[in-house]
Amino acid sequence: MSTDTDVLIVGAGPTGLFAACELIRRGVRVRLVDRADGPSTVPKALALWPRALDLLEDLGVRDELRDAAVPVAGFSYFSDGRPLATFTVPDRLRPLHLPQYETERLLTERLHELGGKIERGVRLLTFDDVDFGGRIDSSDGVTAVLEHGDAGVERVRASFVIGADGASGSTRGALGIGFQGSTYELRFALIDARVEGTLPPDQLLYYQAPTGTLMIAPLPDGVFRILAVMPPGDQRVDVAMMQRLLDERGPGGVRITEPVWQTLYRVHARQATEYQRGRVFLAGDAAHVHSPAGGQGMNNGLQDALNLAWKLAAVVHGESPVSVLESYTPERAEATTRIVADTDRQTRAWMADSRARITLRDAAFRLAAFSGVVPRYVFPVMAGRRVTYTPTRPTQTPARPGPCRMARRRPARLRVGMVFPREVAVAYGFAGPKADPAAWTVVVRAGGTHGDLPERIARVTARWPRLRHVRLHPGDAEAATGCAAPGFHLVRPDGHIAAHGHAEDLPHLTAELARFLHPAGTQ
DSSP states (O other), X not given: XXXXXXXXXXXXXHHHHHHHHHHHTTTOOEEEEESSSXXXXXXXXXXXXXXXXXXXXXXXXXXXXXXXXXXXXXXXXXXXTEEEEEEEOOGGGOOEEOOHHHHHHHHHHHHHHTTOOEEESOEEEEESSOOTTOOSTTOXXXXXXXXXXXXXXXXXXXXXXXXXXXXXXXXXXXXXXXXXXEEEEEEEEEEEEEEESOOOTTEEEEEEETTEEEEEEEXXXXXXXXXXXXXXXXXXXXXXXXXXXXXXXXXXXXXXXXXXXXXXXXXXXXXXXXXXXXTEEEOGGGTEEOOOTTSOHHHHHHHHHHHHHHHHHHHHTTSSXXXXXXXXXXXXXHHHHHHHHHHHHHHHHHTOOSHHHHHHHHHHHHHHHHHTHIIIIIHHHHTTTTOOOOOOSGGGSOSSOTTBGGGGSTTTOOOTTSBXXXXXXXXXXXXXXXXXXXXXXXXXXXXXXXXTHHHHHHHHTXXXXXXXXXXXXXXXXXXXXXXXXXXXXXXXTTSBEEEEEEGGGHHHHHHHHHHHOOXXXXX
């Protein structure tokens, strides 16, 4: 049987579910298949940082997530049992902790509300007609061969395919794409359990001992995750072994009473050599895996899904040229490379095992606590507030810096490629659950001799009638952007700034719009 659809998504984890929801609410026909017979019951990833929470709020599920999760207010570090450093997470940057299966449940409920469904027990076997040269525009679709258990095999013709089926899924293998990187030498033991004893319900605790690191993280319903570097020689995880490590490295006076889940694993840091081949794209763990330090994995996959979904929807609806999809790989690979580097540094701190390395690590933590660098600069990065897609074209930036203070605000200045400040975007209606998810926005600051700038921009952009125009109050504009000069910010449907310019840079604005959007009447 041959069935046509706009986008076939393989894998119904958080990345696949979120991609399906984002595509459906943009009017795209989607089929979502998963080889498992039922939903996952494994807690896996815990942390949802503010940028991911923004995306889920726009989708309409953030309130339910907040009700189901516990917030994390701080990180405390200990060295050989002695307090080393404590970092309080500012309110606006705090992550939420909840088991991954709860995130998947809420996304599944939202999928059903949008009219979508998951086809269970369906496995991708192969592709018939992928352009292995990598060109997206060489065909109008791709044929996937799906196995429905004992019900037989189906050939599905889709305009595009998203492989979100995890690090060991079949999509990447069917494309022949490599998975480069490394595996850390150490093994990690994990147990989720209820305990007797006093542990803070809103703190991440890191106990760093010469024999290895032990971490304790809060979960809902009085459950705590205990993660430890495995001692040499131990081959399996059980309550007795984890209790021994907890007594040796942890706070003392805490006893594991009711295990919920336990596992033993190695940590990998790998990326696909390509995120796309022909009309098939990889997202989430199918494209990259890295250390769980910092809790970035699920957050990174959700951002993959949004980056890809708005571009696919624009191409499917004829609003954008297919070339808009060429930016997916460089943008998401750049973001992932930074995450891999950050999580690698944290993981190697866990692995310090010589006196010299432990002394150096402890000194670095004390200095960080004294300087205040972590809440000012590290937590914004972990929260996803510094994700940047580096500009690649002159038309994305002002021809002259002029009086714009952006260039002098380091290192936390707003850059082209970053997400436009969330609070301002929501207040002015171009972000949030009520905003049009497909619309581009030109944000204008007028003033001085350029008081007519909004009218001039409206005239030069008249060929794109769906472009949303927002005029910021001067005080809001400078506070949000750091730029006091009259000018504009062009904001993509995913909230990232595509271009910034001043009053004399209107040709830059029209060049960027022409690159991404077909003018009215030319689709």
